Amino acid sequence: MGELWMLEDLEPWPDAPESGGICSPTTLWITPDTMELPDEVCVTITARVEALVVGGRVERVAHIGHGVTTIVGSGDGDTGDVELTGCLLWDHYLWMDFHTEPTGQLRMTRRGSLIQRAISHPTRNPHWFSVTYEGPIEYWAAPRVKPGYDIRWRASTVSLGAA
Structure with missing residues (x-):
């Protein structure tokens, strides 16, 4: 495998x-x-x-x-x-x-990330936001996330039996 x-x-x-x-x-x-x-x-x-x-x-x-x-x-x-x-x-x-x-x-x-478009909604507290996600989740290999997206999961490839 x-x-x-x-x-x-x-x-x-x-x-x-x-x-x-x-x-x-x-x-x-x-x-x-x-x-x-x-x-x-x-x-x-x-x-x-x-x-x-x-x-x-x-x-x-x-x-x-x-x-x-x-x-x-x-x-x-x-x-x-x-x-x-x-x-x-x-x-x-x-x-x-x-x-x-x-x-x-x-x-x-x-190592990479699964990212998704993030929409920030202001709250009653300054500098705090409520975030909702829309659109498909996609794999992103670059270290920085593209603008308007957030990391949902870290995503790695692994090989079995590393000992």
Whole structure:
């Protein structure tokens, strides 16, 4: 398997590696059905999905290769060899929703952002704005965001089994 895309929230975590860095992120597999994703961040892979009973509920974990696992959901769902379409989401708060901790290491190979047109609306407080987003989300590789857009997610390509 080549590279996968991994989205990250915008929390200012100190463990966000740069290109070439290795991390062991807590990840969830997201799909275009659950979140608006640009085509370029979506891949289709075959993974072995197993259902684990943890804390009295079922959590589904996908083995995606090289010792790397990711959460694919809870409750009923496909198990065994399954085709997954989408990308990884690094969720620093995954432990709040799932007891199973994903395993493995990833190497960051490229970093960018998913951006979207941002409309700022003034509020009653000076220098404060309410922001709404419109239009499609798109991948942006440049370090600076184009005018009128905001970063919605950090977006990286990663390779599996970086050890």
